[in-house]
Amino acid sequence: MADPTEKLPYAVPETGIAELGLFGKPLFEDPSARALxxxxxxxxxxxxxxxxxxxxxxxxxxxxxxxxxxxxxxxxxxxxxxxxxxxxxxxxxxxxxxxxxxxxxxxxxxxxxxxxxxxxxxxxxxxxxxxxxxxxxxxxxIDGEEEARLSAQGVLLGWPGAYGLVCDIGGSSMELAEISGGRVGKRMTSQLGPLKLRDIKGGAKARKAHISDVIDKLKDKMGAQRDRLFLVGGSWRAIARIDMLRRGYPLQVLHEYRMTPRAVSATVKYIKETDPEELRAAAGVSSSRMALVPFAAEVLSRLVQTFRPKDIAISSYGIREGMLYEQMPQRLRDRDPLIEACRFAEAKDARMPGFGKTLYNLILPLYKSAPAPRKRLIKAACLLHDVSWRAHPDYRAEVCFDNATRANLGGLKHAERVFLGLALLHRYSNKRENARFSDLYEMLDETQRADAEILGKAMRFGAMLWMNPDEDRGEIRWFSKKKQLQLRLTSDMLPLFGEVAEARLNSLAASLGAEVEIKTVRERKPSAE
Missing domain, CATH: 3.30.420.40 (ATPase, nucleotide binding domain)
Known part of the structure; x- marks a missing residue:
C-alpha cells in the first residue's frame, strides 16, 4: 500500500512519557494542563x-x-x-x-x-x-527578538520538532527566527512591515532597493537557511489565499498550505497584474489587508530569492499560540498535537470514550509493517471514528469528511487531512461518490484512496464489536502473501458477529482482495499478577 505520510515535515514525538505509549494518560486531564x-x-x-x-x-x-x-x-x-x-x-x-x-x-x-x-x-x-x-x-x-521567539514557539505548537526559518510579518516589522529540533535558535527583527514600507519616499524603485538591502543584511547575520520557510502573519496568509485562487486549489485551509518558490514568483506577478478590488473580492481578503498585500508581496519575493528555501509553509499559529506554548510544561510540549486533539474530541463527543484505543489494537494487524507516521494517522482515525455519531445518518459520512479536512488540527499536511477524512467517510459508507468532494479526492493518488477505503472499512467492521469493553474480543490476523483475512473470535463474542458484521467484514476483505476465514478460539485468561 502506498503511504501518503512517508515524508512528514518533522520528527513525530512518540510520547512525553515513553512507557505509556501514544495512548498514555491524556495530559489535558492532568492538573497542570487543566490550568491551561x-x-x-x-x-x-x-x-x-x-x-x-x-x-x-x-x-x-x-x-x-x-x-x-x-x-x-x-x-x-x-x-x-x-x-x-x-x-x-x-x-x-x-x-x-x-x-x-x-x-x-x-x-x-x-x-x-x-x-x-x-x-x-x-x-x-x-x-x-x-x-x-x-x-x-x-x-x-516586547522587543523584536522576543517577538520572533514567541512566533517561532507558535510554529512549534503545531509542528513538534520542526526545522527551518520562521518569518513573521506584522504591520511595522518583520521577524526571523531559526528553529531546529523543536528549539528556537538565532532570531532577528527588521523594519520591513508593510505600513513602514508604504511610507518610504522615492516610490517602487527606492522601496525595492531598501527591501533588498535589509534582507541581504538579515541573511549575513542569520546564515544559510535552505530548509523550510514558515510564514506567520496576516499579510502572508492573504498572499496564500491569492495563491490558492490562482491555482484553483480545492482545500481552503491555510494552516500547512504549501507553496514553492516558483509559485511565489507566479503569485507576486499575478498580484501586480490583477485589479486589486477584483482580487480582494475573489480571494476573500479584507480591504484593509489588501492595501498592504502588494508591499508584503515585494518582501516575500526578495526573501525567497535570497534565502532560497526548499519549500514554504503557511502557519496559522504565531505569537498568540507562542504565548500559550510558553506556559506549557515540557511534558505537554512533547505530546503530539494531532493525537491530543483527537483524544480530546473522543472524550468529549464519542458514545464510548476509550474505544478508539481498542479499535486501533483490533485493526493494527493489517498494518504490522507500517511506518510510524502511517500508524499515527490510523490512531487519529480510530480516535475520531465515532465523534460525529449525532449527525443525521444520511449525512454522517460527509460530515466526517468535512470535519477531518477542515478541523483545527495541528501537525497534519493537507494530503493527510484528505486521507483521514476519506477513511472516516468510509467508516460510515462503502461508497464515496460525492461530487462536492471530488476535487479533494484528487489530492490523493489512486492507491492512497484505496488505502483510506481499507482503513475506513476496517473501522466500520471493528465498530460492530464495540460492546462489553472488558471482554476478550478475539483478534484479526492478516496474511498478506496468502491474501487471507482471518477473524478469531471467542465463543462468548460470536453472538456479536451477526449478518451486518459479516457483511462489513466481507466488504473489507473485498477491498483487500482477500479470502475470509472465521475461527473460534478460547477466551484468553488474564495473567496472574
Whole structure:
C-alpha cells in the first residue's frame, strides 16, 4: 500500500512519557494542563488588535473565541513618530471590549503583548498607561527578538520538532527566527512591515532597493537557511489565499498550505497584474489587508530569492499560540498535537470514550509493517471514528469528511487531512461518490484512496464489536502473501458477529482482495499478577 505520510515535515514525538505509549494518560486531564484549559491572550499589533481565548486540550487548543479589530496603530509613524490618533482610539475601545468579554467568560486574567508600533512610538508608554487606567490590563511591550521567539514557539505548537526559518510579518516589522529540533535558535527583527514600507519616499524603485538591502543584511547575520520557510502573519496568509485562487486549489485551509518558490514568483506577478478590488473580492481578503498585500508581496519575493528555501509553509499559529506554548510544561510540549486533539474530541463527543484505543489494537494487524507516521494517522482515525455519531445518518459520512479536512488540527499536511477524512467517510459508507468532494479526492493518488477505503472499512467492521469493553474480543490476523483475512473470535463474542458484521467484514476483505476465514478460539485468561 502506498503511504501518503512517508515524508512528514518533522520528527513525530512518540510520547512525553515513553512507557505509556501514544495512548498514555491524556495530559489535558492532568492538573497542570487543566490550568491551561481556557487561556486568553491579546496581541496589540501595528495593524490589528486581536483577542484569542484558547479552550480544550491544551496541547492542541481549540479557539473558544477569536476577534480582531483592524486599528492600524502604526499608520503614519514613519513621519509622525507616534501612534495613529485614530488607531489609538480604536485600540483603546477594543481593549475595553476585550476586558469586558474576558470578565464574562470567567477568565482570571488576560496576557497582553504589544509589538513594533507600541515599542517604537514616542507615545507608546503613554498608551500602555492609558489602557491600564481604563481597563486594568497591563501590556507587556516586547522587543523584536522576543517577538520572533514567541512566533517561532507558535510554529512549534503545531509542528513538534520542526526545522527551518520562521518569518513573521506584522504591520511595522518583520521577524526571523531559526528553529531546529523543536528549539528556537538565532532570531532577528527588521523594519520591513508593510505600513513602514508604504511610507518610504522615492516610490517602487527606492522601496525595492531598501527591501533588498535589509534582507541581504538579515541573511549575513542569520546564515544559510535552505530548509523550510514558515510564514506567520496576516499579510502572508492573504498572499496564500491569492495563491490558492490562482491555482484553483480545492482545500481552503491555510494552516500547512504549501507553496514553492516558483509559485511565489507566479503569485507576486499575478498580484501586480490583477485589479486589486477584483482580487480582494475573489480571494476573500479584507480591504484593509489588501492595501498592504502588494508591499508584503515585494518582501516575500526578495526573501525567497535570497534565502532560497526548499519549500514554504503557511502557519496559522504565531505569537498568540507562542504565548500559550510558553506556559506549557515540557511534558505537554512533547505530546503530539494531532493525537491530543483527537483524544480530546473522543472524550468529549464519542458514545464510548476509550474505544478508539481498542479499535486501533483490533485493526493494527493489517498494518504490522507500517511506518510510524502511517500508524499515527490510523490512531487519529480510530480516535475520531465515532465523534460525529449525532449527525443525521444520511449525512454522517460527509460530515466526517468535512470535519477531518477542515478541523483545527495541528501537525497534519493537507494530503493527510484528505486521507483521514476519506477513511472516516468510509467508516460510515462503502461508497464515496460525492461530487462536492471530488476535487479533494484528487489530492490523493489512486492507491492512497484505496488505502483510506481499507482503513475506513476496517473501522466500520471493528465498530460492530464495540460492546462489553472488558471482554476478550478475539483478534484479526492478516496474511498478506496468502491474501487471507482471518477473524478469531471467542465463543462468548460470536453472538456479536451477526449478518451486518459479516457483511462489513466481507466488504473489507473485498477491498483487500482477500479470502475470509472465521475461527473460534478460547477466551484468553488474564495473567496472574
Amino acid at each position: 484549559a481556557r487561556v486568553g491572550v491579546v496581541d496589540v499589533g501595528s495593524n490589528s488588535v486581536r483577542l484569542v481565548v484558547f479552550d480544550g486540550a491544551a496541547r492542541s487548543p481549540a479557539y473558544f473565541y477569536n476577534e480582531k479589530i483592524m486599528c492600524a496603530l502604526g499608520a503614519g509613524m514613519a513621519e509622525s513618530g507616534h501612534l495613529s490618533p485614530q488607531g489609538r482610539v480604536r485600540a483603546l475601545s477594543a481593549m475595553r471590549r476585550f476586558k469586558k468579554l474576558a470578565d464574562g467568560m470567567g477568565l482570571s486574567e488576560l496576557s497582553v503583548v504589544a509589538t513594533a508600533a507600541v515599542r517604537d512610538a514616542s507615545d507608546g508608554r503613554d498608551f500602555c498607561d492609558e489602557v491600564l487606567r481604563e481597563t486594568g490590563l497591563r501590556i507587556w511591550v
